[in-house]
Amino acid sequence: MSLGNEYFSEVCEEAGSAFSLKVKQKLHEEQSDFQHIAIYETENFGNLMVIDGFVMLSQRDNFLYHEMMSHVVLFTHPEPKDVLIIGGGDCGTLKEVLKHDSVTSVLQIEIDERVTRLAEEYFPELCTSNNDSRADIRFIDGIQWVKDTVDNSYDIIIIDSTDPIGPAEGLFTEPFYKDCVRVLRDDGVLVQQSESPLLHMRILESMYRDFEGAGFNQVQTAFFPQMVYPSGWWSGTMASAQLPLKQFRQDDVKNKKFKTEYYNLEIHQAALAQPEFFKRLMSK
Amino acid sequence: MSLGNEYFSEVCEEAGSAFSLKVKQKLHEEQSDFQHIAIYETENFGNLMVIDGFVMLSQRDNFLYHEMMSHVVLFTHPEPKDVLIIGGGDCGTLKEVLKHDSVTSVLQIEIDERVTRLAEEYFPELCTSNNDSRADIRFIDGIQWVKDTVDNSYDIIIIDSTDPIGPAEGLFTEPFYKDCVRVLRDDGVLVQQSESPLLHMRILESMYRDFEGAGFNQVQTAFFPQMVYPSGWWSGTMASAQLPLKQFRQDDVKNKKFKTEYYNLEIHQAALAQPEFFKRLMSK
Numbered sequence: 100m101s102l103g104n105e106y107f108s109e110v111c112e113e114a115g116s117a118f119s120l121k122v123k124q125k126l127h128e129e130q131s132d133f134q135h136i137a138i139y140e141t142e143n144f145g146n147l148m149v150i151d152g153f154v155m156l157s158q159r160d161n162f163l164y165h166e167m168m169s170h171v172v173l174f175t176h177p178e179p180k181d182v183l184i185i186g187g188g189d190c191g192t193l194k195e196v197l198k199h200d201s202v203t204s205v206l207q208i209e210i211d212e213r214v215t216r217l218a219e220e221y222f223p224e225l226c227t228s229n230n231d232s233r234a235d236i237r238f239i240d241g242i243q244w245v246k247d248t249v250d251n252s253y254d255i256i257i258i259d260s261t262d263p264i265g266p267a268e269g270l271f272t273e274p275f276y277k278d279c280v281r282v283l284r285d286d287g288v289l290v291q292q293s294e295s296p297l298l299h300m301r302i303l304e305s306m307y308r309d310f311e312g313a314g315f316n317q318v319q320t321a322f323f324p325q326m327v328y329p330s331g332w333w334s335g336t337m338a339s340a341q342l343p344l345k346q347f348r349q350d351d352v353k354n355k356k357f358k359t360e361y362y363n364l365e366i367h368q369a370a371l372a373q374p375e376f377f378k379r380l381m382s383k
Numbered sequence: 384m385s386l387g388n389e390y391f392s393e394v395c396e397e398a399g400s401a402f403s404l405k406v407k408q409k410l411h412e413e414q415s416d417f418q419h420i421a422i423y424e425t426e427n428f429g430n431l432m433v434i435d436g437f438v439m440l441s442q443r444d445n446f447l448y449h450e451m452m453s454h455v456v457l458f459t460h461p462e463p464k465d466v467l468i469i470g471g472g473d474c475g476t477l478k479e480v481l482k483h484d485s486v487t488s489v490l491q492i493e494i495d496e497r498v499t500r501l502a503e504e505y506f507p508e509l510c511t512s513n514n515d516s517r518a519d520i521r522f523i524d525g526i527q528w529v530k531d532t533v534d535n536s537y538d539i540i541i542i543d544s545t546d547p548i549g550p551a552e553g554l555f556t557e558p559f560y561k562d563c564v565r566v567l568r569d570d571g572v573l574v575q576q577s578e579s580p581l582l583h584m585r586i587l588e589s590m591y592r593d594f595e596g597a598g599f600n601q602v603q604t605a606f607f608p609q610m611v612y613p614s615g616w617w618s619g620t621m622a623s624a625q626l627p628l629k630q631f632r633q634d635d636v637k638n639k640k641f642k643t644e645y646y647n648l649e650i651h652q653a654a655l656a657q658p659e660f661f662k663r664l665m666s667k
Contacts, residue, residue, distance in 0.1 A: 102386045102394070102401055110386075115426035116610075117386055121399035142399035160581065297444065297610055324608065324616035326400075326581055331615010332608035361658045369653035374645045 107139050107147065109154050111329040114298045118154070118329065120144055126221060131213040133266050138221045144327070146221045148189065150214070150261060154327045158222060161191050164292075165225075166362040167323040168259055168335050169195035171370060172290040173202070175337065175347045179254040180204070183282075185241035185270060187259035188214030191225040193234060196257070198357040205234050210266055212238035242269045245278045252282045258291035263302060271306060276313030276338070286342045289315070293336040295329050296322060296377055303336070307381060310338045319344035320377070321370035323361070345371060391423050391431065393438050395613040398582045402438070402613065404428055410505060415497040417550050422505045428611070430505045432473065434498070434545060438611045442506060445475050448576075449509075450646040451607040452543055452619050453479035455654060456574040457486075458631045459621065463538040464488070467566075469525035469554060471543035472498030475509040477518060480541070482641040489518050494550055496522035526553045529562045536566045542575035547586060555590060560597030560622070570626045573599070577620040579613050580606060580661055587620070591665060594622045603628035604661070605654035607645070629655055 102108060106119040121142035128137045137149045145158025156164070169192050173179050180203045182196050188209035196205050209215055215236065219226045229236060237244075245256075256279050260267035269275055270291070279289050294302045303320070310318050315338035325333035337344045352364045373381075386392060390403040405426035412421045421433045429442025440448070453476050457463050464487045466480050472493035480489050493499055499520065503510045513520060521528075529540075540563050544551035553559055554575070563573050578586045587604070594602050599622035609617035621628045636648045657665075 102390075102392050102403070106386075106401060108386050108401075108403070113427075115405035115428070117390060117392075117401075117403035117405075119386070119392070119401035119403065121401075143397075144399070297608070322608075324581070324606075324614070326614040326616065330608070330610040332610065358659075360660045363657075363659045363662070365656035366658060369656035372649035372653035373647075374650060375642075375647045376644045378647070 107141075107149065109149070109152060109329075111298065114329060116329065118327065120147060120157070120327070122147070127217065129213065131211050133211045136213060136217060138217060148217065148221070151265060153262060155261070156189055156191065156222070157327050158224070160326050161189075161225070162360040163323055163325050164333065165191035165195050166359050167321060167370065168192050168257060168290060168292060170359065170362045171321045171335065171347075171367055172255055172257065172288050172337055173199050174352050174367065175344055176254055176288050176342065177286065177348070181253050182206070182255040182257065183253045184208070184257045184259055185245070186261070186267070187257065189218040189222055189225055190215060190229055191222070192257055192259045193236075194225055194228045197228045197231050197233060203233060207234065207236045208241040208244050209236065209238055210240055242275055245275065245282055248282045250281050251284045254284055254287050256283060256287070256289040258289065260292065262294070271302070271309070273309040273312045276309055276315065280314045280340055283340065285340065288337055288339040288342055288344065290335050290337045293320060293334045295332055296334050296374065297330045297332055300380060303334070304380065306336060314340055316340055317342060317344050319371060320373070322372070322374075323370055391425070391433065393433070393436060393613075395582065398613055400613060402611065404431060404441070404611070406431070411501060413497065415495050417495045420497060420501060422501060432501065432505070435549060437546060439545070440473055440475065440506070441611050442508070444610050445473075445509070446644040447607055447609050448617065449475035449479050450643050451605060451654065452476050452541060452574060452576060454643065454646045455605045455619065455631075455651055456539055456541065456572050456621055457483050458636050458651060459628055460538055460572050460626065461570065461632070465537050466490070466539040466541065467537045468492070468541045468543055469529070470545070470551065471541065473502040473506055473509055474499060474513055475506070476541055476543045477520075478509055478512045481512045481515050481517060487517060491518065491520045492525040492528050493520065493522055494524055526559055529559065529566055532566045534565050535568045538568055538571050540567060540571070540573040542573065544576065546578070555586070555593070557593040557596045560593055560599065564598045564624055567624065569624065572621055572623040572626055572628065574619050574621045577604060577618045579616055580618050580658065581614045581616055584664060587618070588664065590620060598624055600624055601626060601628050603655060604657070606656070606658075607654055
């Protein structure tokens, strides 16, 4: 059978698979200075953002990714104050980060201003905290910015980027991680979206190697479902020079004052569980 | 864009989504007495079985489903001896169940003999335990069979069926569950594949109601990834009249003598964690 034109399809070449959503209409399309961006209205998943043919997020299920890329790392750190987000142009991660009262500043460095402008228009519910006085959103190159930043500036770095091809490629390299180690405080933690455990173990293995090479002695992957990404199973990997990453502020999670859709105490613990094949590969 | 004919696509109507795998060739196709069965050779997922247009399993990722539908429930029971599998025609669940030394008998009741015969041919690695002396595979109607079975016969019932439409519909009803309560021993446990937590909460809610109505006082869902099913996020729900389902034989999991690809001690614990939206809905 072949799927008709009423579907948007993302092909995952390396898996020989595809994921499709039924669309009502294309709401917007442009070639920005950095990439091709399209916005669709889907039948059942609300609005959908697609960059260079790859699904970035849908209104219906982005809560999974955004909660897991923010709350896991923030509750792992003893008292996160200064947060740097690289990428994150849709502002969903920023919104979750700002739910933490301990946070006093968030700098978001997104290379492509158009992603944020389109998020404001088509995903307004993710952008409700963009004017929070603690938030500073700049549209410059994240890799260069980290290179130029002074030592010991951040408690948390969240790398909320596209796949390691195109503009995000440099965000998955040892030299960049070395700069991250330097600008993080001693108990600082980085988290980076780290693709599908089922389809992209080579990327995860090379990330682990590069983290280690850069001086991150603690590395821990968190696993979570994400329907609109290849395989529906995704991950974020935390790295720290010193901070143990299996522990987290359990009491603070239990008593958190904000609402979540997916994340909670048991889910945080659960996300750290390593599948048997993953353990075997990573212990080599 | 439209996907070409080199893909097999399963449309999930209720989600307005589709999942596709690139196929090399169709290996087999038939209309059995019960359903339409097709076997494809895929580009990257080995052989694929499709029933009435719905993906049943691929060689590459069926380990997730089969391990989670067997080891979770078997390690929850204190000493599972007699196991009943309803459905399970591909024999992958049966193979995992037979890895447990405590198990002395497994009766598998699959309505459609053709599913098993095709599994033997195209998924031979799942059928290597079919001749185990403890295994008895019969091709009859599971609902009728449970109705006719004497009380207190089983420690475990595994309902490894297709979706609750077509031949499997009766397996998702309170009258059937009542018979299961009756044929299970006091500390017996049932587990049933319970669809996607993201897409099928209505089915899960109605299962919970029917379990309760049938006399299952303990109910616990286990969550796991399963790429080839809609949303890539799937679940199995355990139910017992008396046995607490959050505890399990942790030491026995730690010391198990057989190899798994996904399941282990931490993964078992993790699978029981309930997402926040799930907790909220189910506590109503």
